[in-house]
Amino acid sequence: LNKTNLKHFLTTQDYTKKELEDILSLMGMLKEARKDNAIPQLFKGKSVAMIFEQPSTRTRVSFETAASLLGGHALFLSPKDIHLGAKESLEDTARVLARMVDVIMARVNLHETVATLAKYSSVPVINGLCDWLHPTQIMADLFTMMEHLPEGKKLSDLTVAFVGDATNVNSSLMFACTKFGMHYKHIGPEKFQAPQSWQDIANKNIKESGGKLTVTDDIEEVKGCDIIIADSFYWFGQEEEKEIRLKTFIPKYVITEELMEKAGKDAIFMHCLPANDQREVTREVMEGDRSVIFDEAENRLTAQMALLVYLTFRFNEEPTQEKI
Numbered sequence: 001l002n003k004t005n006l007k008h009f010l011t012t013q014d015y016t017k018k019e020l021e022d023i024l025s026l027m028g029m030l031k032e033a034r035k036d037n038a039i040p041q042l043f044k045g046k047s048v049a050m051i052f053e054q055p056s057t058r059t060r061v062s063f064e065t066a067a068s069l070l071g072g073h074a075l076f077l078s079p080k081d082i083h084l085g086a087k088e089s090l091e092d093t094a095r096v097l098a099r100m101v102d103v104i105m106a107r108v109n110l111h112e113t114v115a116t117l118a119k120y121s122s123v124p125v126i127n128g129l130c131d132w133l134h135p136t137q138i139m140a141d142l143f144t145m146m147e148h149l150p151e152g153k154k155l156s157d158l159t160v161a162f163v164g165d166a167t168n169v170n171s172s173l174m175f176a177c178t179k180f181g182m183h184y185k186h187i188g189p190e191k192f193q194a195p196q197s198w199q200d201i202a203n204k205n206i207k208e209s210g211g212k213l214t215v216t217d218d219i220e221e222v223k224g225c226d227i228i229i230a231d232s233f234y235w236f237g238q239e240e241e242k243e244i245r246l247k248t249f250i251p252k253y254v255i256t257e258e259l260m261e262k263a264g265k266d267a268i269f270m271h272c273l274p275a276n277d278q279r280e281v282t283r284e285v286m287e288g289d290r291s292v293i294f295d296e297a298e299n300r301l302t303a304q305m306a307l308l309v310y311l312t313f314r315f316n317e318e319p320t321q322e323k324i
């Protein structure tokens with residue numbers, strides 16, 4: 001193995017736009033192959049260790065299914081089952097797992113944890129969500145945006161409005177959308193807006209891509225947006241703030257049919273799920289014609305298949321059309 005090729009997937013910021021486009025193309029090929037029941041066995045004989053410090057439906061099922069569809073195997077490892085952090089350090093866990101598996105995927109409480117795993121692992125480490133980022137979600141989101149592009153538009157023509165809190169999905173979308181030259185709006189109450197450090201990263205992307213960033217508390221900014229995105233108003237570790245958060249966000253930042261009308265007749269709705277209906281979004285919007293939330297969920301599987309293939313091949317050699 002040529003370790004100089006080792007690349008982790010902790011954030012899309014570690015990837016060029018071209019590399020992200022390559023992953024998106026691979027997603028397209030593998031999604032088509034799945035429809036034809038002809039997925040190439042590119043992960044045959046390989047395995048992915050999946051560490052979960054937090055619960056998950058989509059991330060767990062999509063990685064496990066992706067490994068299996070590609071001819072490989074996935075191991076679910078919760079901190080209750082392995083020595084992680086109790087009897088064994090992160091550093092040793094990373095080195096031991098890397099001697100046995102081909103990819104490590106970790107959903108962790110703190111970014112530092114997945115960064116340490118990556119530092120000590122000799123196989124690719126994928127960030128399956130941390131307190132700061134959710135990059136695998138964003139590959140699914142970009143692909144879903146491409147599948148639902150308005151007539152005659154390309155990704156860089158889109159204006160995306162993320163309504164709500166400065167969540168890990170929001171940060172990752174902000175970074176990826178600005179890298180692709182989109183106009184990204186974070187619309188939320190001042191106290192919960194994207195910190196300057198995130199805006200600095202997005203603005204650096206914008207200098208290269210020609211995109212735009214707007215951070216505002218003005219909900220009227222949804223007007224003319226192509227995509228409206230919502231996320232939970234509170235997450236693990238924020239339970240104590242639950243009441244104050246709900247009071248701050250509801251009703252102004254709840255996605256309703258009325259708000260979708262305000263965005264424009266062709267605007268679509270996205271949500272990484274799970275959603276708390278009647279909190280950040282109404283059930284009517286989730287079930288409505290503009291909602292693409294279940295396409296988005298399905299594309300988690302599309303993304304994980306591509307990531308397993310891309311990172312495994314990248315570790316050894318660049319993927320080629322012939323190999324795919």
Ligand code: CP
Nearest residue numbers: 056057058059272273
């Ligand atoms: N969107 C997402 O990451 O879902 P899970 O928490 O179910 O994995």
